[in-house]
Amino acid sequence: MSAVLTTTGAKASYFAQPYNLGAVGFYFEDLEDYQSKAEGLRDDCGNPVEEFELQYIDGDHARLFSALNISQAYLSDWFDLLDELGDDEDRYLIACHLADMGYDIGELSRRWDDYRVYRGTAGDYAEEIVSECYEVPGNLAFYIDYERLGRDMVLGGDITELEHDLILIGG
Structure with missing residues (x-):
């Protein structure tokens, strides 16, 4: 729904x-x-x-x-x-x-206004944050598990999954 x-x-x-x-x-x-x-x-x-x-x-x-x-x-x-x-x-x-x-x-x-909606998965958001904040060398980029990092962000309360491919950031 x-x-x-x-x-x-x-x-x-x-x-x-x-x-x-x-x-x-x-x-x-x-x-x-x-x-x-x-x-x-x-x-x-x-x-x-x-x-x-x-x-x-x-x-x-x-x-x-x-x-x-x-x-x-x-x-x-x-x-x-x-x-x-x-x-x-x-x-x-x-x-x-x-x-x-x-x-x-x-x-x-x-x-x-304290929040922002992100359209994508938690893994997509984690990948975007990592690419914006860090310069990851090409050979090392393949070893980062963005899905797991995104799941950790959800479990840690950094982001909230509203529904599939809809993330709430802020708070």
């Missing part, structure tokens, strides 16, 4: 499920849509409905929505975060990683 955004800029669909069993929930696509529908919602006794469980129905940011446990309290912050992410796939991947690590929604944008 790839974490890559499939359709950049696509709208998402959400559902607000009332905790009040006497009311019917509604679909929404943005904060204004949510607010207008939530304000006017009444249960079958005519009382206003105030609390909802928010569900991510369709879109490209389900993983991040779930990792952040978005609720009514953070809905405004959620849409602000989506504006900040824009179509930047690397930022999205970094934000998902940070959310999985337990960072809250307010900390993500302050931290994602």
Whole structure:
């Protein structure tokens, strides 16, 4: 399962499920849509409905929505975060990683510039680092096990494998 955004800029669909069993929930696509529908919602006794469980129905940011446990309290912050992410796939991947690590929604944008996404294996990254930092003589280059060096970097916490051929550097 790839974490890559499939359709950049696509709208998402959400559902607000009332905790009040006497009311019917509604679909929404943005904060204004949510607010207008939530304000006017009444249960079958005519009382206003105030609390909802928010569900991510369709879109490209389900993983991040779930990792952040978005609720009514953070809905405004959620849409602000989506504006900040824009179509930047690397930022999205970094934000998902940070959310999985337990960072809250307010900390993500302050931290994602501390990381960088590398497309390739840990071995590829190790080979690139060695070639940038050292001049390895030609006859000695054949004896360096870049796959093992990359695996050691992962095990040592220097880099993080997000998925196959996707490495996170920094932190």
